[in-house]
Each structure stands twice: as C-alpha cells, then as structure tokens.
Amino acid sequence: MSTHPTPPPGCPAHALGTQGVLHRLHGPEAEADPMGLYERLRAEHGPVAPVLVHGDLRAWLVLGHRENLDVARTPSRFARDPRGWRDQQEGRVPDDTPLGPMVSWVPVCNFTDGPVHERLRGAVMDSLQRFDRRGIRRYVTRFANQLVDRIAADGRADLVSAFSDQLPMLVMTQLAGAPDEHGPRLVKAARDMLQGTETALESDRYVTATLEQLVRERKTAPARDLASWLLEHPAQLTDTEVLMHLRVVLIAAYETTANLIANTLRTVLTDRRFRANLSGGHMTLPDALEQVLWDDPPINTILGRWATGDTRLGGQQIRAGDMLLLGLAAGNVDPQIRPDPAASVHGNRSHLAFSSGPHECPGQDIGRAIADTGIEVLLDRLPDIQLAIDVSELRWHGTLMSRHLLSLPVRFAPRAVQEPDTYPYAQPSGHTPDAPRTATAATTGNPSPGRPARPGPARRRRPSWWRRLLGIS
Numbered sequence: 001m002s003t004h005p006t007p008p009p010g011c012p013a014h015a016l017g018t019q020g021v022l023h024r025l026h027g028p029e030a031e032a033d034p035m036g037l038y039e040r041l042r043a044e045h046g047p048v049a050p051v052l053v054h055g056d057l058r059a060w061l062v063l064g065h066r067e068n069l070d071v072a073r074t075p076s077r078f079a080r081d082p083r084g085w086r087d088q089q090e091g092r093v094p095d096d097t098p099l100g101p102m103v104s105w106v107p108v109c110n111f112t113d114g115p116v117h118e119r120l121r122g123a124v125m126d127s128l129q130r131f132d133r134r135g136i137r138r139y140v141t142r143f144a145n146q147l148v149d150r151i152a153a154d155g156r157a158d159l160v161s162a163f164s165d166q167l168p169m170l171v172m173t174q175l176a177g178a179p180d181e182h183g184p185r186l187v188k189a190a191r192d193m194l195q196g197t198e199t200a201l202e203s204d205r206y207v208t209a210t211l212e213q214l215v216r217e218r219k220t221a222p223a224r225d226l227a228s229w230l231l232e233h234p235a236q237l238t239d240t241e242v243l244m245h246l247r248v249v250l251i252a253a254y255e256t257t258a259n260l261i262a263n264t265l266r267t268v269l270t271d272r273r274f275r276a277n278l279s280g281g282h283m284t285l286p287d288a289l290e291q292v293l294w295d296d297p298p299i300n301t302i303l304g305r306w307a308t309g310d311t312r313l314g315g316q317q318i319r320a321g322d323m324l325l326l327g328l329a330a331g332n333v334d335p336q337i338r339p340d341p342a343a344s345v346h347g348n349r350s351h352l353a354f355s356s357g358p359h360e361c362p363g364q365d366i367g368r369a370i371a372d373t374g375i376e377v378l379l380d381r382l383p384d385i386q387l388a389i390d391v392s393e394l395r396w397h398g399t400l401m402s403r404h405l406l407s408l409p410v411r412f413a414p415r416a417v418q419e420p421d422t423y424p425y426a427q428p429s430g431h432t433p434d435a436p437r438t439a440t441a442a443t444t445g446n447p448s449p450g451r452p453a454r455p456g457p458a459r460r461r462r463p464s465w466w467r468r469l470l471g472i473s
Contacts, residue, residue, distance in 0.1 A: 024052045025061065025301070025325070031398030034300055038063060038330035047334070048314030051325075053400060054098045057087050059304065059323040060316065065334035065352065067314045068326050071305050073357035075113040078305035078324060080359055082111060085306050086321025099400075101193075102303045108244045110359055117358060119235050124245055125362050127229035131175060136366060137373045143170045144377035145418060152381065155414040156388060158407045159378075160262050165191060167374045168257035168367075172250050175366070177218060177225030182210055190254045211246050215239055249363060255402065257367040259298030260289065262405045264375055266394070267292055269387045269410065277344065286372055287346060294332050294345045297353035299402050302326040328352040385412040 023041060024030060030037055038061075041049035047064025062068050071078045082103040087093050093103070105111050109120035147166055151157035169187040178186070189203035214227050219239075222228035226249065230242045237245070267274050268288070277283040283291070305324040312318065331352045333341045345351070354361035361367075379385065388409040395406045 022050055022052050022058070024056075025059075026054055026400050030400075031396075031403075034398060034403060035329065035333070038327060038333075042330065046315050047336075048316045048318075050316075053303070053323075053325075055092075055094055057092065057099075057323075059325055060313075060318060061301065061325050061327050061330070062314070063327045063330040063334065064314055065331040065337045068328065068331040068352050069356050070313065071324055071326060072355050072359065075117075075358060077308055077311055079113050079308050080111055080117070080305060081105065081113060082304070082306065084308065084321060085304075085323055086319075087323070089321065099303065102401075106244055107238075107241050108248050110248060113358070120237070120241065120245070121358070121362065123230055123233040123235040123237055124249065126233060127226055128249075128363055128366065130224075130229055131226075131366070133365075133369060136171070136175070136369050139171050139174050140167070140370050140373040141377055143167055144374040145381070148378060148381045149417045152415040152417055156409070156411050158409050159265055160405055160408050163374075163378060164258050164261035164265065164405075164408075167261065168370055169250070169254045171370050172253050175226055176211075176214065176246055176250060177223055177227040178210060178214055186210065186250070187254075190251055193251070207247065207250070208243070211243050211250075214246070215243050252361070253363050253367055253370075256298040256361070257370050259402060259404060260292065260367065260371045261374060262408060263296040263298065264289055264292045264371060265378075266405060266408055267296065268375075268379075269385070269408070270391045270394075273342075277346075283344075283346060285376060286368070289368060289371055290347075290349060290351070291345060293353035294338075294348075294351045295341075297328050297332060297351065299353070300327070300329040301401055302328060302355060303401065326352070326355060328355065381418070382412045382415070385410050 023037060025037075041051070041061060042063045045063075047062070047067045049061045049063060051059055051061045053059050062071055082088070083105050085093070085103060088103065093099070097103070107120075109117050109124060112120060144163075144167055147163050147170075151162050157163070166184075166187055169190055170183045173183045173186055174180075186207065189206045192203035193200050193207065211227075215231070218225070218227040218231055222232065227242065227246055230237055230245060231239075274283075274288070274291070303323070303325045305326065307318045307320050307322045307324065309320045310318065313324075318324070332338070337350075338345070354364040388411040394408070396403045397406055398404075
C-alpha cells in the first residue's frame with residue numbers, strides 16, 4: 001500500500017480516489033494473495049476500486065462482473081488505444097516502466113478500435129478459422145506424446161517445466177509456420193519476456209527476428225499456416241502488421257494456454273470435489289476446463305482501457321484519460337452473479353477468462369483444444385499420476401496480469417517410451433499430405449493443420465484412465 005496526500009479538486013489525479021491509502025497491484029501483497037486483495041478492494045470500494053500500478057501510477061481496477069462487461073463492450077467510452085492515457089500525455093510515465101509492452105502503441109488489433117480494429121481483427125479471425133480443428137489436435141497429440149516420452153521412464157517430473165510450459169508454444173509455432181527447431185527456444189524466450197527478467201530484451205529481439213525471417217520466407221514461399229494467410233488476406237496487412245499480429249497470437253496463446261493447462265492439472269491432482277465430479281460422470285474434461293476458467297483463469301487482469309470522456313462506472317467518477325484494468329478473476333467471483341464461489345458452474349460459459357466484446361480473445365477455441373487434448377494425452381499415458389509434494393508447498397510467481405504456477409512435482413510408475421507410430425492420430429507410414437507443406441510438415445510427416453488429414457488409425461481410448469486417476473488417495 002502507499003500513502004498519498006489527497007489531491008486538490010481539479011487535479012488530474014483527484015478522480016482516481018481521494019483516499020489517503022491505495023493498494024498496489026504489484027509487490028508482495030498482490031503476489032502473495034491476489035484474490036484476497038481483490039476482495040478487500042471490493043469491500044472497501046465496491047465494483048470499481050482505485051489502485052496503484054508500477055511507478056505508483058493511479059488506475060481503476062474493475063471488480064464487478066457486470067462492470068467488466070460494460071467496459072469491454074463499449075469501446076466508445078473505454079478505448080483500447082493507450083495513446084489516450086493522460087498520465088502518459090502529461091509525462092508522468094517513466095521511459096523504463098515495466099508497463100511498456102502493455103501501454104506502448106503498436107499497429108495491432110488489440111490496441112485499436114473502430115474501422116482500423118475491424119480490418120486488423122478480421123484478418124486475424126479469418127486466418128485462425130482456416131485451421132482444421134482435427135489437424136490442430138493431431139499436432140497437440142504428437143507433441144504431448146513426445147513430451148510424455150521424455151519423462152515416462154523417470155517416474156517423476158515437474159509438469160510445469162516439462163509439460164504445460166512447453167506444449168502451447170510447440171503447437172503454436174507449427175500453426176504460425178515456424179520450423180521445428182525454433183519451438184524450444186521460442187518457449188524459453190516467451191517465458192523470459194513475460195517474466196521481465198534481465199534478458200527479457202534479448203529474448204524479445206530473438207522472437208522478433210524469428211518472426212521477421214518467417215514473414216520474409218512466406219512472402220516468397222507461402223504455405224498453409226497463419227503467416228501465409230495473414231499475408232494473403234484481402235485486408236492487405238503490411239509486413240509490419242503481419243509480424244506484430246503473429247507475435248501477439250504467439251505470446252497471448254502461450255501465456256494463457258500454459259497457465260490453463262497447469263491450473264487444470266493442479267486442480268485435478270489436489271481438489272477432491274473436482275475429482276468426485278469427474279469420477280461420478282457429472283463433468284467431462286471440457287467441462288473441467290470451463291470450471292477452471294471460472295475459478296482460476298489464466299489471466300487475472302487485463303491492462304488496460306482508457307476513458308474517452310468523463311463518465312461514471314460502478315459508483316465511481318471516471319475522468320477522461322483515466323486508465324482502467326479489467327479484473328477478470330475478480331469478476332468471476334462477483335457475489336452479484338456467483339453468491340457461492342465453491343458451487344459448480346457446470347455448462348456455464350459466461351466467465352470473463354477470455355474477456356468479452358470486440359476485443360474478446362480470438363484464439364480461445366484453439367487454446368481450449370490444446371489444453372483439452374494435451375491433458376487427455378498426459379493422463380491417458382500416466383493414469384496413476386499423483387502430486388509428489390504437499391499441496392501447501394506449491395508456489396506461484398505473481399505479476400500485474402497473471403499468477404503462474406512455478407512447479408507441479410508429480411510421481412507415477414515408470415513406463416517405457418512409446419513408439420511414435422502408436423500415438424493416437426498417428427499417420428500411416430509414407431503418408432504425404434496433398435497440401436503444400438510447412439517446414440515442420442516436411443520434416444515430421446505431420447499433416448498441415450490447415451486441411452483435414454486422411455484418416456489414420458482409430459484413436460485408442462482407455463476408458464479407465466479417469467477412474468484410475470480419481471482412485472488416487
């Protein structure tokens with residue numbers, strides 16, 4: 001918390017709370033117990049609370065479910081373009097602020113509104129929708145099996161470093177069109193960037209250079225991948241716009257899907273109520289993902305929106321140029337729409353995990369497919385998996401936007417490595433896809449996810465894997 005004198009009326013900071021003490025959304029208090037902090041803010045201020053972000057810059061945190069939807073769905077009142085931020089216009093934001101990547105305008109759809117946003121987002125949505133979902137699941141299945149093969153003989157593993165942190169980027173680099181060899185390093189670079197380490201700028205340069213090379217290659221040798229489809233889209237994106245949107249899709253999909261996989265595995269391994277619903281047939285694995293998206297969304301807050309004019313929200317007076325943060329995790333447990341946070345929300349997808357409105361996450365179905373299929377492969381291969389430490393020993397790394405599980409140690413009976421040809425969805429020997437191949441398709445024999453593949457062997461099912469997992473004491 002920080003003590004500030006009450007700003008005089010008329011001062012730009014006056015509307016952002018006249019309280020002498022404001023809570024910071026960074027630092028030990030927020031990192032140790034973000035949900036507890038949100039509830040204290042809700043009790044003190046209601047559905048919209050004045051807070052401090054990095055540099056003790058004032059902002060509004062939107063805690064209410066209805067208020068989050070109001071902000072997300074009305075860009076005419078709450079714009080996505082950070083150039084309207086009054087603190088930045090008036091020179092109060094330091095050049096080296098950790099908020100830089102989130103408040104520095106670049107020509108991407110998530111920083112624009114109106115016709116420009118429609119043009120850019122339309123190109124992204126149209127390109128993502130060209131992927132065949134069966135093809136995506138084949139990629140996920142192959143990479144998930146490869147990751148399990150690396151740990152199967154050991155009998156122990158950390159599912160964060162060995163699985164959830166690896167799988168999304170390995171899949172997304174294939175969908176983007178990058179060659180296989182870039183996958184592992186992109187995983188490391190993306191995580192480094194998101195954690196803001198001392199080498200974050202170097203990692204950022206590596207990601208940018210890799211994508212620049214990919215765009216150059218696809219201009220002369222298009223394939224069935226995201227880079228090629230963005231380049232050829234009728235919206236006529238510039239090379240810079242294609243590069244920036246590839247970057248946004250890769251980083252956003254990586255962070256959210258990695259957290260979703262880790263959070264779901266943690267819940268399966270530690271929550272008896274959750275396991276009982278699965279065991280009793282009251283919940284499928286897709287249902288389980290939706291429950292986790294309610295209870296433990298991969299992103300806590302989204303920064304930001306900027307008020308286009310003076311307005312009121314949740315009983316608070318918002319001034320033009322004020323910054324707002326969408327409190328997705330807080331909105332999911334708003335007592336107005338969820339009086340009992342422990343109750344099941346089976347079949348209800350009105351959570352805020354992917355936001356809402358014109359900036360709702362465009363790749364959420366791909367993220368669900370990666371998490372759902374990847375977790376199924378893992379539990380199918382290692383049905384006796386169980387947590388190797390006491391649940392009280394689990395630790396997280398918190399940031400302004402999310403909380404990332406640091407490790408998830410598990411143990412299981414050691415197993416032999418599985419032959420690739422026996423993977424579910426494996427392709428027949430010698431299969432060559434009809435469509436133009438990406439570098440990865442050429443080297444792995446995987447079909448391009450941009451078109452349905454020829455049927456391979458029927459997917460092997462082990463109906464008892466949930467029962468065996470849920471029988472763990």
